[in-house]
Amino acid sequence: MKSEAKTVIIGGGIIGLSIAYNLAKLGESDIVVLEKGYLGNGSTFRCGTGIRQQFGDEANIRMMKRSVELWKGLKEELGYDVEFTQSGYLFLIYSEEELEAFNNNVRLQNRFGVPSRIITPEEAKEIVPPLNTDGVIAAAWNHTDGKANPFKAVFAYANAAKRLGVEIYEYTEAKDIKVEDGKIKAVVTNRGEIRTGRVINAANAWAPLINKMAGVPIKIPIEPYKHQSVKTEPIKPGQIEPMVISFKHGGVYMTQEANQGGVIGGYGLKYGPTYDITPTYDFLRGVSYRFAQIIPALKYVNIIRVWGGFYAETPDHNAAIGRINEIDEFYIAAGFSGHGFMLAPVVGEALAELIVDGKTDKPLDFYDPYRFERGELRGQALQMG
Ligand code: FAD
The missing domain is CATH 3.30.9.10 (D-Amino Acid Oxidase, subunit A, domain 2)
Structure with missing residues (x-):
């Protein structure tokens, strides 16, 4: 395992893997994904496979419109059939x-x-x-709208990310995050420490535990x-x-x-x-x-x-996606309720753009992690199940 990396992504579900792939695609190197179990074992392999654009608000419709465009091209882009239909x-x-x-x-x-x-x-x-x-x-x-195979989608993203140089460590749990003067210094794992200046919390159901490790000072109720x-x-x-x-x-x-x-x-x-x-x-x-x-x-x-x-x-069933200002280079993409699988391609693309280019044309403001702290909930995302 590497002892140093530019970016450490915590969570080897479809969201973490899509972010890793998209960062590498934009030319970022030295990226590590940590997964405490095996890839996909969190929610991703357990999902209902559905992919839809039929939401009741502008942001989710626009995000999903782009996501479906990406899903359509994934077989060619990732070099593996994710069975999107x-x-x-x-x-x-x-x-x-x-x-x-x-x-x-x-x-x-x-x-x-x-x-x-x-x-x-x-x-x-x-x-x-x-x-x-x-x-x-x-x-x-x-x-x-449609569906895809979550098992194949995870492996497609993981393998494409690896081909671009991303290192993925399964059975490797983030145990602590060292932060000094608002700057990330290292992620401590059960297999040793990785020095890094950037962490992306893609741990979904476990995201609050990762936020706590880093001392995120705002309330993100997931x-x-x-x-x-x-x-x-x-x-x-x-x-x-x-x-x-x-x-x-x-x-x-x-x-x-x-x-x-x-x-x-x-x-x-x-x-x-x-x-x-x-x-x-x-x-x-x-x-x-x-x-x-x-x-x-x-x-x-x-x-x-x-x-x-x-x-x-989250209280409005929309994820928290974006930068945490109080900790330099700490990002979150978590809290996807019943629609994280379908959003993964566009979330990976949008967050990678935000990190690399400092901006994105996708409506990430809607998923602002600070909205809970400000008491500005969005309308409830249309969700089933
Ligand atoms: P996950 O897949 O949970 O990945 C997070 C990963 O982080 C996990 O693998 C976990 O092991 C890892 N992790 C946690 N803590 C640590 C740590 N300390 N160190 C290292 N790794 C850590 N979505 C849809 O879009 N369409 C559907 O039809 C749909 N149906 C669903 C049906 C059911 C029954 C369920 C349960 C969910 C459904 N979903 C659906 C939701 C979807 O499964 C999730 O939103 C999506 O998989 C989230 O992906 P993720 O990568 O954020 O999370």
């Missing part, structure tokens, strides 16, 4: 109130070039043939909540191609894997704050019931896996 997102709408809210969202999304639209229940059923449309009055549909997901045995290909969501049924979401054919999904049951991710029977029962409400035929399909992971939640 634009199979769409379908939000089921059951009431006039919901319809009004989705109409407003669609108008905003269209303003920024996202081709979402409101469709009829009959059109929704054409997209998802086994869908139960009882009570559905409309749906919000965007065919350019809390770990357990959310769970399941996967069913494979079903006939092409049955549930988009991500299908119903807020009426407890925030249930589901989609069929592009290649393996199983249905992945979850709903809004959460526990916490906690660092325990043991799956629960209540979840299994609740998700089975809700899956069958949306797709009745799923009653006859077995669940083969259930797992827990973290939504690293």
